[in-house]
Amino acid sequence: MMKRMSPEGRTVTMLVGVVVTMGALSWAAVPFYDWFCRVTGFGGTTQISTAAPDEVLDEVVRVRFDANVDPNLEWTFRPMQTRMDLRIGENGLAFYEAINNSDVPITGTASYNVAPEISGYYFDKIECFCFTEQTLQPGERIEMPVSFYVDPSIVKDRDASWVRDITLSYTFHRTEPRRAALDTASSETIN
CATH class of the missing domain: 1.20.5 (Single alpha-helices involved in coiled-coils or other helix-helix interfaces)
Known part of the structure; x- marks a missing residue:
């Protein structure tokens, strides 16, 4: 019972x-x-792709480039072009420059978004420096590419079809190098 x-x-x-x-x-x-x-694409989150589409439209979209740096990161970070006009579906290649202004190696990671937010669903990155950590030695300067396109299906979306200006914005944040962080965690576990 x-x-x-x-x-x-x-x-x-x-x-x-x-x-x-x-x-x-x-x-x-x-x-x-x-x-x-x-x-x-909520919040301007972009999509990831492996290649640009075969379809390229005659309609042009202007992509503007923006760069920001977290105050804790002693880097200069800027787009090497301020804007690019390309046809919808066409592969674009833009470059950003980063310089480590400190006297120590620094690792950073980029966060990104696009505006207007609705365009995030149609903005596809093929290759981007934001996919990996970047470690710069003291005084080192690098050029970092981003390969992208705007998906042609944007013109069929009644909420996004009006978008012809998109701003791609990156912010670099200081991070601990992944390998060093793992080594530190391993040594702490052993001790």
């Missing part, structure tokens, strides 16, 4: 269930939000 749970026991069980559910949802929120932004 099974014993019935007291009202206090049911309350505790429900509260534990709520806490476990909230913890699971919190854990899943970041990867879900990242997936949602990549799929929908």
